[in-house]
Amino acid sequence: MTLPTLIITACFLIFAVTVVLFGGPSVGKAKSRRLSTVKDRHAASTEAVVAAQMRKTIQAASGRDSKLSSLMPRREEMEKRLLRTGKGWTVTQYMLASMGVFVIFTGALLVLRTPFLLATLVGLFAMIGLPYLVVGRLIKRRVAKFNTRFPDAIDLLVRGLKSGLPVTETFQVVSQELPGPVGEEFKAVVERIRIGNTMEAALQESAETLGTSEFQFFCISIAIQRETGGNLAETLANLSDVLRKRAQMKLKIRAMSSEAKASAYIVGSLPFFVFTIVWMMNPEYLAGFFSEPRLMIAGVGGLIWMSIGAFIMSRMISFEI
Known part of the structure; x- marks a missing residue:
């Protein structure tokens, strides 16, 4: 598959994923906005009037950003997450970055002659998960x-x-x-x-x-x-x-649970480390995971079970004060 074909295919997939996942603006949200506008128009208290003016100012400032970002489901929650990072990012920038991640991962896997379906699935997982994890990391660091x-x-x-x-x-x-x-x-x-x-x-x-x-x-x-x-x-x-x-109590708990966290990281990363080493030494031995349907299903099942185990281990070493 040539490079122009890859680019055309990636652009088509981006459009298809955007249409399927984001599906257009919500009728319920439009109704809520109209009700909010009517309430603001007839607001009596000073605080309500000030809040209405603030909402109008924010909507006017983000009007150019609403065409693409209106496709995002639960847009208000994403806006709050981006606000917590302190970086001044918009929902549109987040969506464009997610699409860029999808193009990069899918294109790289297709260049490596990975099966089209597997490359698309990996690109979708990266598009959804990687930007979300980055934003969550920035929020945690700022907090x-x-x-x-x-x-x-x-x-x-x-x-x-x-x-x-x-x-x-x-x-x-x-x-x-x-x-x-x-x-x-x-x-x-x-x-x-x-x-x-x-x-x-x-x-x-x-x-x-x-x-x-x-x-x-x-x-x-x-x-x-x-x-x-x-x-x-x-x-x-x-x-x-x-x-x-x-x-101080949080630091003590972090020190006491550091051994369990290290064990969880080692156990979770060991299968990927072994897979990479074997792939570098004998690619033909593991080539079936990218072409044989049964091995692909087994690999996906293994990833799912590993994800469940990693989630359980993370809950076991997580302490709330």
């Missing part, structure tokens, strides 16, 4: 950076409150003094408060974006103090101490 510096941010808030500054001013100080995800999230909270949102709503939106229990504890502490009163500086100081002890 870890946030949790590492978050107790320092709380200590800075405590010092500001003890010196007589209001809470919103201490948020501004944190956004300016601390770099990275902590400063970015507190800057977003300050901006939401400036356009008219309440402090609780602004903090809760950041909590939903981050998805961490540490920041949720912080939001609950602020909300309870504003309702019942009390010394907010002392409450936040206690929270900072609890979060530091929680981080």
Whole structure:
């Protein structure tokens, strides 16, 4: 198969996969958008009006991005995941990157004379799984950076409150003094408060974006103090101490489970390592896995069972605090 034929076939497969998987915009989502527009038009409270204006601004800014991204199922969930990475990526860029991964993997396997069906299946798995794993890795890394510096941010808030500054001013100080995800999230909270949102709503939106229990504890502490009163500086100081002890406990658990994790990684990677070594030494011995239907079915079944085993092992070494 020549290179132009590969390119034409890959483009056709991209179009077919896009049509089959993404299938067009949802009627239910269009109905929800119309109902939301009617509610915003007749909104009475100031907070509802501000929220409506924010939604209109976001839709206007992302209008050029909606044609392709509207094909994505559960688009709102994907937008939240991309927002959590802190990279400013759009759903359209995510979809284009996924299609690029499909073309690269499928084309590479076809160049290596892999059967067309197997190359297509591997390309589909790579298109769906690889970008999702990359985004999840970036989210995990950003959340870890946030949790590492978050107790320092709380200590800075405590010092500001003890010196007589209001809470919103201490948020501004944190956004300016601390770099990275902590400063970015507190800057977003300050901006939401400036356009008219309440402090609780602004903090809760950041909590939903981050998805961490540490920041949720912080939001609950602020909300309870504003309702019942009390010394907010002392409450936040206690929270900072609890979060530091929680981080130390996580490190101890990671150290205790490192041996089990290493065993899981070795057991999971050993079959692929052996397959690669045998393929390099004697390709004809394993050529049937790419041409014989029965061996292909057996290989897929083995991969499925290995995936189940890897999932079980990952749950066994995963601890929640």
